[in-house]
Amino acid sequence: MAEPRLIEISPVTRVEGHGKVTIHLDADNNVDEARLHIVEFRGFERFIRGRLMWEVPVIVQRLCGICPVSHHLAAAKAMDMIAGVDTLTPTAEKMRRLMHYGQVMQSHVLHFFHLAAPDLLFGFGAPAEKRNIFEVIKENPELGKRAILMRKYGQEIIEATAGKKIHGTGAIPGGINRNLPIERRDHFLSNIDEMIDWSRDAVKLARDYTLEHEDLVAEFGSFPSNYMSLVRESDGALDLYHGNLRALSSTGDMIFDQVPYTQYHEKIVEDVRSWSYMKFPFITELGPDAGWYRVGPLARMNTASFIDTPLAAEAHKELKAVTGGSPNNSTLANHWARMIEVLHCVEKIRELLNDPDLQGTDLVETGDRREEGIGVIEAPRGNLIHHYKVDEHDQVTYCNLIVSTTHNNEGMNRAVKDVAVKHLSGKEQITEGMLNHVEVAIRAYDPCLSCATHALGQMPLQVELFDAHGGMIDSRTQCV
């Protein structure tokens, strides 16, 4: 009989942030426990206290370099509420939406082509030196070119709306500080058809992979769960910028619907566990065991009644048809969902670029001050909640952030355990390729561990192997 072991994967690579995985094997080499540990701590919720309210959208976006726009806009929405502004001017709302669609587009493209594509193209067990964007470019130069230019397009949209590609200042309490000059609009319109074509090809690539690997997708890190996202207030359509909360069970039963996001704290609670800096939220009425849920692109495909842009709508219907209209529980289907959202964003960008409101000059609204503000947005990785209280001197006294990766914490841990059980259990020797299977499952969620621990740094993954008595037997570390 073999000795019990503990495997540690640290750092987890090709995700944003810093985390590790530990896998406990018993004396028969079967997986006893597998966990994703978030080992960073940042403390934004604490040190934002005392700062002035209009600084908040600029400060908290520093949580992340990949999706700063999401934090910038969620915080700005919360500050709108504190500034007493319930409805923005058309120019302000549309400029913010344009910024957000550019952000979701570039982030999804970054994840799919730069981070996930090496696994999908070369196989989960391919040699480590093969699994990177440079090999993807070598293997398929056209794909590599599109990956770079699509991301550039999204980043330039952000720059045009926020002033900088990363960490801009566009959204201010009550509105926006700029409009879109005609010459910038014309520049973006000159490339939009190409972006639509490339996005459609990306959807096809992800769809074909999902359908051609039907068995793998069906079993790899897949399990039933609840799903939650914003949906449009009027009709339940996909809306990445604004709406009400909707949660579905794994079979499609409505748990709650059209709940104003200002009531989020009545619907979800955050649980704390001793081994992770990341919290574990769950739906209050279902409790921690049954109430955990997933967010993100696939969750949104599951919760949205439909998509209001024609090309993405068709793609959405095709994805829904795979499960007969019921929620899709396959972790790897996230990639397909993600590319549908890229197409949706590009269609939305085209729609907005043709809207003269973007050249409007009425940029900021004012209102009667409130003490509390909540802003919720659908960030690339899923639902993002910012909640603040501000005193009569304009200083922040309270901050609570629930980011997408935190919502997905339980789901990622279950995916890690599911893949570890299926691919590592009973094996005498654990290879690097086997460990990458665990990372592939985490990567499907496109986690941002920096955001989730409110952290700076690269994303190292560590796998540790412990014996039944807790002694470490083996450890493998992957560096970025």
Added chain:
Amino acid sequence: MSGTKRETGFTFTIDGVEVKATAGMTIMEAADEAGVYIPRLCDHEGLRHQGSCRVCTVKAGGRSVAACTQPAAPGQSVENETPHLTKMRRDLVEMLFHEGNHLCPICEASGNCELQAMAYRLDMTEATRFPYLEPCRSLDASHPDIALDTNRCISCGRCIRASQDVDGKGVFGYVGRGIHRRVAVNGENLADTDAEATDHAISREVCPVGCIIRKRVGFAVPIGEREFDHGLIGHEIEEKRK
């Protein structure tokens, strides 16, 4: 301006450029009129000269002097942009960064900040070499329309002179000595003073950094339209020579 009556004109040179002056003019006043920029932080148009930041230090007659207070002299040869003086100025600016908590990425003065702009002009492209003192100073947001974040104060004293000489109030003053000298308000906090948002001392152009803040207008000017987005600090003076 000193207010001294000007007399017969004369010339002197700054880095070999002939500059006209009249009696009573400082080296900096003559340089500004001639389109020669001498870096400065504590000096500001419309306020009396103080000569405390020493960023305007030039060499005149072999001596280091503050250009904002030193009278110009006929035939004088002044050194301004020499490698030695530029390095000395950069060291001074680095020390200002080292003394305070200057977090440009999240500061609403970024792009309009003279300290930041001076660092760019002096080619300070990396973090200060000196260990950060990281002082712990609280933010005074007690006033309904004004906030004071002294983490960003460089003790230039421009607000003190503006409040005393222009507003006639005395809202601000220095407290402490040596490295402990700080700008403070004349009261328990800002709300306890007679400061108003319309005071000259509160205007954006008087505070060279993001210390004195007019509330609820931060980040309203977009990136690309801020004061130093289109040129180095001092470019408007240098353009007179073009």
